[in-house]
Amino acid sequence: MIYADYNGSAPICKDVREYLIKRLSEGPFANPNAIHYMGSKVLMAMENARSVCAKVLGADFKQVIFNSGATEGLSQAFHSVLHKNPKKEIIISGIEHSAVVNCAKYYQQDFGCTVKIVKTQANGIIDLEDFKAQLTDDTAVVCIMAANNETGVIQPYQEVSRICNDNQVPYICDTTQFIGKTLFNFKTSGADYAVMSGHKIGAMTGTGILLAKDPTTLKPIIIGGGQERGYRGGTQNYLGYETLAVALNYFEKHLDNIEAINSKRISFEKELKKRFPDVVIIGEDSPRLASTTYVSYPGIHGQAVQIELESQDIFVTTSSACSDNEPVTSKVLKSMNVTDDIGRGVVRISIGLCSDPAMYDTILDALTKTYEKLAKIKSY
Ligand SMILES: Cc1ncc(COP(=O)(O)O)c(C=O)c1O
Known part of the structure; x- marks a missing residue:
């Protein structure tokens, strides 16, 4: 059998499988927010996983917010930027995933935003000149992917970052297909927000990361009890997040x-x-x-x-x-x-x-x- 739909979802990778078998049989299991010994052991493992993910992704420890995956990360990034924002223009490209397109449509329909679509060239790369021409003083956010899920074509995301930074416009980079397939460094990417899904890289499904350059700009979409430093409520899926670290390490080893x-x-x-x-x-x-x-x-x-x-x-x-x-x-x-x-x-x-x-x-x-x-x- 040959499974050739990794862009859809990757199988659990070898190291994650081995890690989980051991981890599930040995524990520990507890609420990572509990202050007893078992809770603190789980918390330590989860925070260690956060450090590993931060290191592989070229981010600071505090810039890593664990969540359920890219769709959630994108939704939170959009919410954070557009919440009470007097600026009303959203710029996306014509090759974005529906997780981005439908976010933009939501803010168009319910919050009176305008959605502008950047043209794509015949070679599958977004048209940077068109992008520059579409930016205005009313642009609230830009969301353009790093690599396309259908074609695999890599986009000039660092150039997009530079232009966004020059114009002081927040940039959400959809790195769902990029991370785990080629080297990515959040710091040098220049993006304000980036996202990933565990199931695309051989970690457990239903896990992911939102990277935020300045986490204080984040508004939670799940309020809850202050977990993830108040940026994402709900008891953490610590086992899943540990698998993110194992899978990212596995990826780095096989670069x-x-x-x-x-x-x-x-x-x-x-x-x-x-x-x-x-x-x-x-x-x-x-x-x-x-x-x-x-x-x-x-x-x-x-x-x-x-x-x-x-x-x-x-x-x-x-x-x-x-x-x-x-x-x-x-x-x-x-x-x-x-x-x-x-x-x-x-x-x-x-x-x-x-x-x-x-x-x-x-x-x-x-x-x-x-x-x-x-x-x-x-x-x-
Ligand atoms: C480019 C891109 N962005 C976002 C997503 C959404 O990811 P998920 O369904 O894991 O939340 C996908 C999934 O295929 C994708 O390919």
Whole structure:
């Protein structure tokens, strides 16, 4: 079996599995906010996890707020910035995840904000000139991702940070797909807020981190009993947060694998294009995450390819939404001006930093069989 949907969710990584087996059998278990001995032991382990996460992410200990994941982090960052803010403009890009798009829409519908969308170039990278042109004195917040979940294309987030800092506009950087796949340093990113989800990096699902340059700017969205220094109420999921530290350490230990995965992915894509000259690799010439390929064979539905690969025990995904059983081009691809014949055909192959690069050989064989079969009965 080959699982190639890491951008959707990564399996629990080896070190986390081993850690949890030991941790669950040995304890300790207690409320980390309790002042008895057991509580303080749990608290120490959780705060140690916070230090490890801070170190790997290039942040200060106090800038790390544990939560349930990126969606929550993004929601809290938006809330913190827009709460009682007289400025009313929100700038996002056309390739943002729905966790960002729907936040922006919420503030548009219920708080009278205006949402401006930055254009995307055909190569999948946001248009920085358009971004600069959209900033005004009324811009309250900018939210632009570091790497796209569909295409894997890396965005000029440091440049966006610099422009935001120059204009004194808060910048929320959606680093959900970036962290755990390539090096990220919160300090040098220049962003005011960044987010991550544990399930994208091999930690437990339902865990995550909101990084805040100045945590005093945070407003809680879960009020509760003052946990996380008042920034996020509710008894902490300390076991889950410990797994974040283990997974981030695991990632750091395996950073050297990036190069091997990257070069194997590039030769996989080259060979695929050689065998099928009609094949299109989305964002081919742009800087991309080492482990993501978004590929289309125009005329062959992505869903058909996905099902065919699944029958060969290979799990990939297609992100084109389906309406009335008619696959449509995703919003991300539309914003890159990708035509429907290409957009309907995409499948996303995303593996992990610790996956065996040789799995690209198996995927290549399976995809070759699949395309040869489906090309005979092209569906559109
Ligand atoms: C770029 C991006 N942002 C935000 C999210 C939301 O993450 P979660 O569902 O883990 O909260 C995702 C999830 O796929 C994502 O890819």
